[in-house]
Amino acid sequence: MSEGERLTELAKRRGFYFPSASAYGGASGFWTYGPQGAALKSNVEDAWRDRYVVKEGHQEISAPTVMPEPVFEASGHLDGFDDMIVECGECGATHRADHVVEDATDIEEAESLPNEEVMDLIADHGIECPSCGASLAGEPVENFNLMFETNIGPGTSSPGYLRPETAQGIFVEFPQLSEYARNQLPFGVAQIGKAYRNEISPRKSLVRVREFTQAELEHFVDPEEDEPPLDEVADVTVPLYSAAEQQAEDGGQRDLTVREAVDEGVVASEWVAYYLGVSKRWYERIGVDMDRFRYRQHLAGERAHYASDCWDAESEVDGDWIEITGFAYRGDYDLSKHAEHSGEDFTVFKQYDEPITVERATVDPDMSYLGPEFGGDAQRVADALEALAERDPSAFDADEVTVEIDDESYTVPVEQTNFSVDEVTESGEHVRPHVVEPSFGVGRIIYTVLAHAYETDEVDGEERTYLSLPPEQAPTTVGVFPLMDKDGMDDLAREIAGDLRSAGLAVTYDDSGAIGRRYRRQDEVGTPYCVTVDYEALEEGTVTVRERDTTEQKRLPVDGLAETLEQLSTGDRTFDDL
Numbered sequence: 001m002s003e004g005e006r007l008t009e010l011a012k013r014r015g016f017y018f019p020s021a022s023a024y025g026g027a028s029g030f031w032t033y034g035p036q037g038a039a040l041k042s043n044v045e046d047a048w049r050d051r052y053v054v055k056e057g058h059q060e061i062s063a064p065t066v067m068p069e070p071v072f073e074a075s076g077h078l079d080g081f082d083d084m085i086v087e088c089g090e091c092g093a094t095h096r097a098d099h100v101v102e103d104a105t106d107i108e109e110a111e112s113l114p115n116e117e118v119m120d121l122i123a124d125h126g127i128e129c130p131s132c133g134a135s136l137a138g139e140p141v142e143n144f145n146l147m148f149e150t151n152i153g154p155g156t157s158s159p160g161y162l163r164p165e166t167a168q169g170i171f172v173e174f175p176q177l178s179e180y181a182r183n184q185l186p187f188g189v190a191q192i193g194k195a196y197r198n199e200i201s202p203r204k205s206l207v208r209v210r211e212f213t214q215a216e217l218e219h220f221v222d223p224e225e226d227e228p229p230l231d232e233v234a235d236v237t238v239p240l241y242s243a244a245e246q247q248a249e250d251g252g253q254r255d256l257t258v259r260e261a262v263d264e265g266v267v268a269s270e271w272v273a274y275y276l277g278v279s280k281r282w283y284e285r286i287g288v289d290m291d292r293f294r295y296r297q298h299l300a301g302e303r304a305h306y307a308s309d310c311w312d313a314e315s316e317v318d319g320d321w322i323e324i325t326g327f328a329y330r331g332d333y334d335l336s337k338h339a340e341h342s343g344e345d346f347t348v349f350k351q352y353d354e355p356i357t358v359e360r361a362t363v364d365p366d367m368s369y370l371g372p373e374f375g376g377d378a379q380r381v382a383d384a385l386e387a388l389a390e391r392d393p394s395a396f397d398a399d400e401v402t403v404e405i406d407d408e409s410y411t412v413p414v415e416q417t418n419f420s421v422d423e424v425t426e427s428g429e430h431v432r433p434h435v436v437e438p439s440f441g442v443g444r445i446i447y448t449v450l451a452h453a454y455e456t457d458e459v460d461g462e463e464r465t466y467l468s469l470p471p472e473q474a475p476t477t478v479g480v481f482p483l484m485d486k487d488g489m490d491d492l493a494r495e496i497a498g499d500l501r502s503a504g505l506a507v508t509y510d511d512s513g514a515i516g517r518r519y520r521r522q523d524e525v526g527t528p529y530c531v532t533v534d535y536e537a538l539e540e541g542t543v544t545v546r547e548r549d550t551t552e553q554k555r556l557p558v559d560g561l562a563e564t565l566e567q568l569s570t571g572d573r574t575f576d577d578l
């Protein structure tokens with residue numbers, strides 16, 4: 001069994017996650033988180049919220065998952081959010097064209113190649129349909145839009161789409177959100193929620209699914225003035241696999257501090273570098289194995305339509321690197337597009353310390369001249385003259401001035417434009433913020449954390465499987481067992497379980513089967529501590545506390561047990577100290 005298969009087997013058996021609606025045959029790419037998985041997921045989300053919202057001082061919102069078509073026209077998703085698809089001429093199965101190439105060759109990022117090249121590679125390598133084995137040579141490689149379409153209300157007049165990323169729900173509300181932030185840059189808005197992509201070939205359980213949870217932060221910054229608090233993470237060492245290294249013959253990962261990465265220009269944006277540093281620590285905290293982790297820069301052809309520089313956090317499972325988070329410097333792409341398409345103001349007004357006097361070129365075109373001259377185009381010509389005066393006042397130095405509208409030229413005598421340059425006093429300016437975005441896939445992080453926590457050893461001559469999850473992430477913090485379901489041990493155990501729950505710990509009570517089996521069950525779901533109530537507990541008021549990874553046991557007083565377990569689980573005390 002591969003690492004991934006082993007994990008999926010454990011995940012189903014122990015209630016982390018399993019395919020949805022299997023009673024009806026299921027639908028590929030949809031998974032349900034069971035009791036353990038849902039608890040783990042919410043712990044990961046809480047840890048994310050703690051780091052990226054609370055500690056950063058950002059705000060969180062919750063936007064709808066369905067949004068109307070114009071949002072995605074503006075964002076570029078309608079036109080550009082495509083994957084490459086190839087259909088088998090024999091059995092009709094559809095596949096990600098770049099993936100079949102990657103699986104059959106040693107090419108790593110086929111996604112960055114043009115469709116025709118991928119089609120040629122399929123032919124040159126004699127690649128066959130993964131479903132039926134027929135040759136895929138000559139089959140067209142086309143673009144397939146990944147958004148799920150729906151109708152808003154009855155009829156088809158108002159198309160909508162399930163959001164393919166949570167980010168758009170933040171961008172479209174920028175004017176409001178900016179007001180809430182008192183129009184003061186920088187500010188960040190975060191969201192944890194579902195995103196939907198109609199993936200061509202879902203695979204590897206939680207890794208490529210059609211409905212998944214994203215945790216995204218959109219950090220709006222003034223590109224001219226704002227700087228990240230780089231000193232806070234300057235010494236964090238980050239494993240970087242840059243585009244240049246990927247393309248070099250003997251290139252490889254380089255471990256640099258965040259400061260070195262910025263000084264050497266390996267990471268172009270200080271903001272992106274800041275979040276790479278913050279996130280490296282966060283991944284460590286939640287249990288990603290740092291020996292199986294790297295940041296990989298996107299190759300030019302791989303970058304999303306909006307990103308000017310992009311790095312992915314990648315984890316290794318089963319020898320494959322999985323993108324778990326994308327860090328993108330999105331510039332002002334999103335806010336400009338939404339401003340252009342909606343006609344609303346997507347800027348922040350930045351007040352100067354003192355008002356300043358500037359020269360401003362303006363026009364006041366004579367419409368009684370433009371009207372007869374240009375008919376229905378007159379207003380557009382007037383607008384174009386106004387924009388030109390702002391952009392390039394020197395264009396009005398000659399006797400005539402020409403503007404281009406939709407490839408057509410319109411020439412106007414300058415005297416008819418009433419061009420003038422005046423001194424005006426300005427109290428501030430409109431700034432279009434730039435956006436830095438860390439975008440986390442919660443499911444892929446859970447998959448990674450589970451895969452990296454999966455351990456086996458031998459206990460009492462038997463093989464044992466356990467998940468070495470950090471206590472903060474473990475679905476259950478404490479398992480409470482009565483040694484036997486009699487003589488008051490059960491009553492005391494229930495009382496202890498109740499007290500621990502009241503103290504805020506996640507507790508499982510288990511009285512079924514031999515004690516060894518109960519330990520194994522908790523080991524397999526990563527419960528860091530188990531408390532057993534035996535006869536001595538009744539007489540002495542002490543219980544045994546067992547630690548998961550070492551299986552070591554200690555006797556501790558029932559008095560103060562909740563506090564001790566709390567300290568152990570937050571790392572304030574170690575088991576050895578007890």
Ligand code: AMP
Pocket residue numbers: 165197199206207208209210212214323324325326439440441442443444
């Ligand atoms: P992207 O917008 O493609 O950079 O995606 C942001 C993050 O969402 C990725 O880093 C993944 O962790 C996650 N993600 C994207 N697509 C999927 C998918 N089909 N299934 C699960 N997670 C995904």
